[in-house]
Amino acid sequence: MDCAHAKEEFSALLDGELTPEDRAAIEAHLAECSECLRDLDGMKRVDVRYRQLAPLKAPEGLEHRVRAATQRGIRIRTTRALSPLRVWPLLASAASLALVIGAIAWTLHTPRTASFKLAESFEKAGQAKTAPAPATSDLALDAAKESGEVKLKSARREAPAEAAPAQPASAAAQPSPAAASSPGAEAMTLSPSKAPAAPKEAAPPIAIGEAAATAGIEHAKPKSVAPVAHDEFDSRGKISGDNAARSAPETPPPSSGLAKESLAQPDRASEAEMNAPTRVSDQPLSTIADSIAPGIASDKGGETKQTQAEAKAPLPMAQVAPVMTPPAAPTAQVIARKGEGVRSAPRADREENAQSSFLAGATGTRAAPSAAKPEAPRKADAATEATKKTVAGRTFELRDGVWIQQGYELGAATPTKVLRESRVLKGLTAKYTELPAILDLGDRVIVRLGDQWYRVEPPDTKPR
Amino acid sequence: MVLLREARGRSDVGLLDECRNGDPSAFDELVRRHKDRIYNVLYRFLGNREDALDVSQEVFVRAYRGVAGFRGGAQVYTWLYSIAANLARNRLRDSGRKGRNMSTSLEALETAAPGVAQLASADSADSPRAVAEQHETDALLQRCLDELPDHYRMTFVLRTVEDLSYEEIADVMGCPVGTVKSRLNQARALLRDRLRELGVL
Structure with a gap:
């Protein structure tokens, strides 16, 4: 055996991966070649050196980050290669279907001219929905889909009873409470003491509807992870019971927080869109059409969508309303789900901008509210959600x-x-x-x- | 918590089955079992803590979403390693930051490897000087590792640091055993020559 051949086998020799014959041949060569012996010895030292390196422990936060990214079905943006293709079409179709049904129900219960224009707007919104958007997780998708389906059914069922002119949008708003009473949502009934006050006298129909709409959205989302969340929080004795399910553990590090929010956006946005048409009850039709159109134009999905929507918003972007608000101002809360412009809005603006946030929400085709029957406090109870800013x-x-x-x-x-x-x-x-x-x-x-x-x-x- | 305790007695494959059956706590246990080795191999491959943490997270998120795709015959840890190897290569390629870890200063490496510091300081017999020297050597070893071509580096880390067999490495890297063998030989020879140059060997 010559030196070149021998050197090719050093590594295998060290690892005991050679056949007895090959091993014997190399050893014979080494006995008479000091240079090869020296090289082999050097390799051995390399291994010794690297095996001495202290094994590192994963940082404490890793487990938590993984749990947050998986159990709530949210993808964290550090992943570059995740493919959204698998889930998005399903999400889009569920949302579009809901919109179409909503439009039909709406048509049945609105004065003729209004319903025509609205249906047209909804169609546009539905088309916009099919644009690609960043990934949402399977969990989020399932939740969104289910939620959408539930809403459709109940929209059919409840529509005829909601023809009162004062609440033209209530037919479409009904689905949300219905979603809250679906099997998954039942498991998560919220503690009444912590829910916002029921919308009654003073609250404008818009705000009421929004609360109800949010209820449906929120319940649909985390139910698949509810048992885990329970376990987690109960064990720590901080948050227990059904609220724990809602606020499932998720505290990703700042580096991924932003991206995660934006990735979480599409499912929420789409659900909001399902209810979008219902919000228009108090708005002049021209305003509605204006507010919907830019949303369509900018609906390219994900962060881009958000940014553009904000740029085109006719009024200042408003706020994320805390769902679990203190009793002081519960009814006028507008659930404008997270977004760039949303995060930094000071609290004082929140109530003042209820109206503008509606427009902004419609523009971005997200966070759209709907009107609901005021005599349904349970529906408003369910209007709780984890929100980020x-x-x-x-x-x-x-x-x-x-x-x-x-x-x-x-x-x-x-x-x-x-x-x-x-x-x-x-x-x-x-x-x-x-x-x-x-x-x-x-x-x-x-x-x-x-x-x-x-x-x-x-x-x-x-x-x- | 009961679920978590039970999970500790199960095999990796059993945990994956549980996870498939809808028990997320089983996956938590898998993460606990493997996070250190995945993080360690990624740190050695990527050369810095931030990337190692990010990609470690990606690995487990990928695994969670791909639980159904796990081949029954494979070991769970080799499956995780293969996800890690792919994502780590993507990370280097996408970020174009190959130069980043290579240019890492010794000082930065020391602060990026607190595990080393803790281990060294745990031995009270070591003088501060000896500890500092150890840090320096460790950082140097990491730098030499960073200089290796990606495939050589991953192969070497899996073999020498993680102690995988040739077959397992072939499985992780998706290449023939012969390729593993030749890459390992090359990697060791390059490291030997480099460390000799630097006077470490």
Whole structure:
């Protein structure tokens, strides 16, 4: 055996992968070739060196990130190669079907001219829906699809009873509560004490409808993971019962938060679209048509869609309304599901911009509300959802009425409680200039300042 | 929690079955079992912690979504390694950041490998100087690894760091055993020559 041949086999020799014959031949060569012996020895040392490298442990956050990305069916943007092709067509068809049925129901119960124009608008919206959009997960898809189907059925069923001119949109709004009473949603009935007040006298029909619409959407989404969420939160003793299912654990790190939100968008947007037409009850038709058209033009899916929709919005983009709002202003909440323009909207704008957010929602073909029967408080109860906002570069998620900064793990650290209006909070506000914007998120906020977690509470409440 | 406890007694394949049957806690257990080795191999391959963490997450998300596609005959960990190898190569290709890990400073590598620091400092007999030297050597070894061609590097890491057999590596990399053998030989020879140059061997 010559040197070149021998050198090709060194590695296999070291790994014991040679046949006895080959091994004997090489050893014979090595006995008389000091250079090869030296090279082989060098290889051996290479292995020794690298085997001595300390094995690294995965960072603590990995498990959590994986769980968040899988159990809630949300894809995290760090993945470049995920293919959305598989799920999107199904999602689109479910949404389109819902729109068509909604339009039919609408036609039956609206004054002639109005319904004609609206149906036309809905058709356009339906066409826009078929544009490609970023991936949504299988779970999200299933949920969206189911939700859509449930809504269709109930739209048929309930439509005839809803012909009152004062609420022309209610036929299409009915499906949401119906979805909430589907088997999956039943398992997640929300604690009434934490639900927003039932829409009654003062609330405009728009807001009521939105609450109801959101109920249907929200319930459809997380039900497939509800049991896990239960287990997780119960064990930590922080959030238990059915609310845990809604606020399933998901605290991805900031790096992926934004992308995830945008990826989560399509399923929500499409569901909102199903209800979109119903929102128009109080709007002049011309306004409706205007607001729908840009949405169609910009409906290219995903982030692009959002951005363009915002650019074209005739009025300022508004807000994500916390679903678990304190009783102070529950009825006028508008659920404009997350979006770029949504995140930084200060809380004070929320109520004021209810109207504009409607338009913005319709423009972006998302977050569209619908009117519902005011005498259905249970439907409004179900209008709870986890919502996200990014403020001062941090992402917050609304859970159980509390805006929680991403990265905060339930049970992992006990946040320092700070009351609003307190001297401590003032001190913190002076020190951390980003804090006021964060506190605008809502009454209750869990936020990290320096290396400490703080839980900001209204002065007159007990810890939840 | 009961489910989680039960999961610990099951085989990887059993856990995958459970996962297919709709028990997400089974997948959590799989992640717990394999996250360190997946992270470690990705760190050695990609050369930095951020990418290793990102791709590790991708690996498990992919696996979760591809549970149905798992071939019964294979080992779960080789399946995970193969996902990791593909995604890691994609990461390098897409980001065009091949140069990034190669240009990693020794200092950055040290801070990026806290596991090394912890292990070294756990041994109280080691002087701070010895610890620092160890860090430096480890960083140097990683840099030399970074310089290897991708296929050589992955093959070498799977063999020497992760201790997979030639057959398993062939399975992970989707290539014949003969290719594994020749790549390993090349990788070791390149590393030997480079470390000699640097005076480490």
